[in-house]
Amino acid sequence: MRVLLxxxxxxxxxxxxxxxxxxxxxxxLLRKLIDRPEIEEAVLISTCNRVEIVVTTDNPDxxxxxxxxxxxxxxxxxSSTSREDDRPLTAELSDxxxxxxxxxxxxHVFRVASAVDSMVVGEPQILGQVKDAYREAxxxxxxxxxxxxxxxxxxxxxxxxxxxxGIAQRPVSVxxxxxxxxxxxxxxxxxxxxxxxxxxEMVEAALVALDDHGLGDRRVANRTAAHAETLARRFRGSAHxxxxxxxxxxxxxxxxxxxxxxxxxxxxxxxxxxxxxRHDKPLFLIDxxxxxxxxxxVHELDSAYLYDLDDLQEVAAANTEERQRESERAARxxxxxxxxxxxWLVALQAVPTIRDLKRRAEEIRQTELERFGGRLRLDxxxxxxxxxxxxxxxxxxxxxxxxxxxxxxDREAGLVRLEEARTLFALDDDASGAESExxxxxxxxxxxRSPRSEEDSGNES
Amino acid sequence: MAAVLYLAAGVGxxxxxxxxxxxxxxxxxxxxxxxxxxxxxxxxxxxxxDPAPSLTDLAQAVAVMAWVSVVFLLYxxxxxxxPGFVPPTAFVAFVATFSAALARSGQPGAPEASGSIPHxxxxxxxxxLAALGIAGLAGFFFLLEHKRLKGRRSxxxxxxxxxxxxxxxxxxxxxxxxxxxxxxxxxxGALWLDARGGSFFSGSLHETWTLIAWLIYFGLFMLRIxxxxxxxxxxxxxxxxxxxxxxxxxxxxxxx
Numbered sequence: 001m002r003v004l005l006x007x008x009x010x011x012x013x014x015x016x017x018x019x020x021x022x023x024x025x026x027x028x029l030l031r032k033l034i035d036r037p038e039i040e041e042a043v044l045i046s047t048c049n050r051v052e053i054v055v056t057t058d059n060p061d062x063x064x065x066x067x068x069x070x071x072x073x074x075x076x077x078x079s080s081t082s083r084e085d086d087r088p089l090t091a092e093l094s095d096x097x098x099x100x101x102x103x104x105x106x107x108h109v110f111r112v113a114s115a116v117d118s119m120v121v122g123e124p125q126i127l128g129q130v131k132d133a134y135r136e137a138x139x140x141x142x143x144x145x146x147x148x149x150x151x152x153x154x155x156x157x158x159x160x161x162x163x164x165x166g167i168a169q170r171p172v173s174v175x176x177x178x179x180x181x182x183x184x185x186x187x188x189x190x191x192x193x194x195x196x197x198x199x200x201e202m203v204e205a206a207l208v209a210l211d212d213h214g215l216g217d218r219r220v221a222n223r224t225a226a227h228a229e230t231l232a233r234r235f236r237g238s239a240h241x242x243x244x245x246x247x248x249x250x251x252x253x254x255x256x257x258x259x260x261x262x263x264x265x266x267x268x269x270x271x272x273x274x275x276x277x278r279h280d281k282p283l284f285l286i287d288x289x290x291x292x293x294x295x296x297x298v299h300e301l302d303s304a305y306l307y308d309l310d311d312l313q314e315v316a317a318a319n320t321e322e323r324q325r326e327s328e329r330a331a332r333x334x335x336x337x338x339x340x341x342x343x344w345l346v347a348l349q350a351v352p353t354i355r356d357l358k359r360r361a362e363e364i365r366q367t368e369l370e371r372f373g374g375r376l377r378l379d380x381x382x383x384x385x386x387x388x389x390x391x392x393x394x395x396x397x398x399x400x401x402x403x404x405x406x407x408x409x410d411r412e413a414g415l416v417r418l419e420e421a422r423t424l425f426a427l428d429d430d431a432s433g434a435e436s437e438x439x440x441x442x443x444x445x446x447x448x449r450s451p452r453s454e455e456d457s458g459n460e461s
Numbered sequence: 462m463a464a465v466l467y468l469a470a471g472v473g474x475x476x477x478x479x480x481x482x483x484x485x486x487x488x489x490x491x492x493x494x495x496x497x498x499x500x501x502x503x504x505x506x507x508x509x510x511d512p513a514p515s516l517t518d519l520a521q522a523v524a525v526m527a528w529v530s531v532v533f534l535l536y537x538x539x540x541x542x543x544p545g546f547v548p549p550t551a552f553v554a555f556v557a558t559f560s561a562a563l564a565r566s567g568q569p570g571a572p573e574a575s576g577s578i579p580h581x582x583x584x585x586x587x588x589x590l591a592a593l594g595i596a597g598l599a600g601f602f603f604l605l606e607h608k609r610l611k612g613r614r615s616x617x618x619x620x621x622x623x624x625x626x627x628x629x630x631x632x633x634x635x636x637x638x639x640x641x642x643x644x645x646x647x648x649x650g651a652l653w654l655d656a657r658g659g660s661f662f663s664g665s666l667h668e669t670w671t672l673i674a675w676l677i678y679f680g681l682f683m684l685r686i687x688x689x690x691x692x693x694x695x696x697x698x699x700x701x702x703x704x705x706x707x708x709x710x711x712x713x714x715x716x717x
Binding site: 181183281282302305307 | 606613623626627630692694
C-alpha cells in the first residue's frame with residue numbers, strides 16, 4: 001500500500017488556475033473517486049491556496065493517471081468557478097501540478113498541516129482547513145485506517161511544531177503587528193479609546209483589524225463629515241470633524257491616521273501639549289498616511305510611540321524572516337514524525353504474511369485432524385477435546401513468530417524477516433490458495449489499535 | 462531547604478524563559494511559593510525557640526526582606542503576567558536565605574534588640590525595602606520595554622512581560638506600599654532609638670543615610686501622587702531610588 005499526493009498550490013499554479021479546481025463539497029467527489037479500483041482511500045484538501053488529493057493505492061502508476069483524470073473530469077467540472085473555455089486543462093495541469101509518492105507524500109501532508117508550506121508560514125487557518133478536509137472524507141467513508149492514521153499524525157505534528165518552535169508567534173501582517181504593539185503598551189485594549197483620522201479604505205481596513213481585538217471606544221474624525229459618519233456608524237463609533245482633534249487627542253489612547261495633505265497634521269508641539277494634558281499617559285500613534293500625517297519628531301516624546309507604515313512593514317518583514325528560520329526547526333520535527341509514520345506503514349506490510357501464516361497453520365491442523373480422526377475412533381466429546389488441544393498447540397507455536405513479525409517490521413531488518421518467514425513456512429508455494437476468511441481490514445484495524453500504536457497516538461489528544 | 466527551593470525556582474524560571482516552556486515557568490512559580498512557605502514556617506519555628514534568634518541581625522533582616530518580596534511578587538503574579546520577575550527575585554531570595562542560614566550563630570540578640578518595637582522596626586523596614594525592590598524591578602523592565610518599543614524592533618519579547626501600562630501600575634502600587642512601610646519602619650526605628658538612648662536620632666551613618674533615602678522617596682512619592690512624572694521617569698526613579706536605598710540601608714549597616 002502506498003500513499004500518493006497529487007495537487008497544486010500557490011507556488012505552482014496562479015489563482016486563475018487554482019480557482020478552477022477548488023471545490024466546497026468534497027464528499028460526493030471522493031466517493032466517486034474511490035469507486036475506481038486503483039484507489040483505496042482518499043482525502044481532498046481544497047483551500048484558496050491549494051487543491052491536493054491524498055490517496056492510498058496498491059498501484060501507484062495507474063493511480064497517478066486516475067488522479068490527473070479526476071482533476072480534469074471531476075474537479076474542474078464541479079468547481080463553482082468552472083467555465084467553458086478553450087484552454088486545454090490537461091496541458092495546464094502538467095505544468096502546474098506535483099505528484100509525491102510514499103515518504104515525500106507523507107512529509108508534504110505534515111508540512112501542509114503545520115503551515116510550513118503555507119504562503120504565510122505559520123498561519124493558523126490551514127490546520128482547521130486540513131481538519132475539515134479529513135472530517136469530510138471520514139463522513140463520506142473514503143478515509144480508512146491508513147489515511148486516518150496519517151492525518152492524526154499530521155495534526156499531532158502541527159501541534160508539536162506550534163508548541164516547540166516560534167513559527168506562529170510573530171505577527172506578519174501590518175494590521176496584526178499594529179495590534180500586537182498596542183497590546184504591549186496597553187493592558188486592556190477594550191478599555192481604550194481609538195481615534196481614527198481619515199475615513200478612507202486604509203483606515204477602514206485597520207479599523208477592522210483593531211475591531212477584532214476589541215476596542216472600548218472608537219472615534220472617527222475626517223474632513224468630510226459624511227464619510228466619518230458612515231464609518232462611525234458601521235463600527236459603532238462617533239463621528240467628528242478634524243477641527244476637534246486637540247480635544248479628542250487628550251482622551252484617546254490609540255491614534256490611527258491616514259489623511260491627505262502635504263504637511264503633518266500632528267506636529268510635535270501639538271502632541272506634546274496633548275500628552276501634558278493627559279498627564280503623560282502613553283499614546284500609540286499609527287501613521288499610515290503618505291505623505292506622513294505625524295511629525296517623526298513625535299517619537300522622541302517619552303510617552304508617545306509612533307510607528308509609520310514603513311516601521312510596521314519592517315517589523316512584519318523581520319518577523320517573516322524569523323518564521324522562515326523557525327521553519328527549519330519545524331522541518332526536524334516533521335522528519336521525526338515522518339519516520340514514525342513510515343515505520344508504522346512498513347509494519348502494515350506484515351499483514352498479508354501474518355494472515356497467510358495463520359491460514360497455513362490452520363490448514364495443517366485441519367488436515368492432520370482429518371487424517372487421524374478415523375483411526376482414533378473418538379466420541380464427539382473426545383473429538384472436541386482433541387480439536388481444542390491442537391488449536392491451542394498451534395496458537396502457542398504461532399504466537400512468537402507472529403508477534404516478532406508484527407513488532408519488527410517497523411525496522412528495516414523487519415522486511416528481510418518477512419521474506420524469511422514466507423520462505424521458511426513455504427507461504428508462497430500456494431500463493432494462489434484460497435482467500436482468507438479473515439478480512440484484511442480487520443487485521444489492519446487490529447494493528448492500528450495495538451498497544452504500541454495507542455502509545456504512539458497518546459500525545460495527539 | 463527554602464534556599465534550595467528558591468535556587469531551583471530561579472534556575473527553573475530561567476530555563477522556562479529560555480526554552481520557552483510555560484510548564485517549567487509554572488513549576489518555577491510553585492517552587493517559589495513552596496520556598497516562601499518553608500521559609501515562613503522556619504521563621505515561625507525559630508521564633509518560638511527560647512532564646513529566639515535576633516531579627517536585628519543584618520543577615521536575618523535581609524532574609525525577612527527576601528521573604529516579603531517573594532510573597533509580594535506571588536500576590537502580584539495573581540494579577541499580572543510577571544514570569545520575568547521570578548529569576549531575579551528567586552536568586553536574591555536564595556542568596557539572602559542562604560546567608561542568613563550560614564550567619565545564624567544561635568546566639569540570642571542583645572537585650573536592647575528584644576521587644577516588640579525593634580521587631581516591628583525590622584519587619585516594617587524590611588517589608589518596605591522588599592516592596593520598593595519590586596518597584597525598582599518593575600522600573601527596570603519598563604525601561605527595557607520602553608527602549609525596545611522606541612527602537613521599533615520586533616514586537617516579540619525575549620522575556621514575557623506585561624504591557625508598559627501594567628509595569629507602570631506595578632511600579633506605582635509597589636512604590637505606594639513600600640514608601641508607607643518604609644515610613645513606618647523609620648518611625649519605629651526612631652522610637653526604638655528613643656527607648657535605647659532617650660533620643661529619636663543619634664546621627665549614626667545608618668540613620669543619616671536612611672533618612673536621606675526616605676526623603677528622596679518622599680519626593681518621588683509626591684511627584685507620583687501629583688502626576689508630575691511620566692511613566693519613564695517614574696521607572697528610572699524607582700530603579701535609582703532602590704539602588705540608593707540598598708546603598709544607604711544595607712551599605713551603611715555593613716559599614717557599621
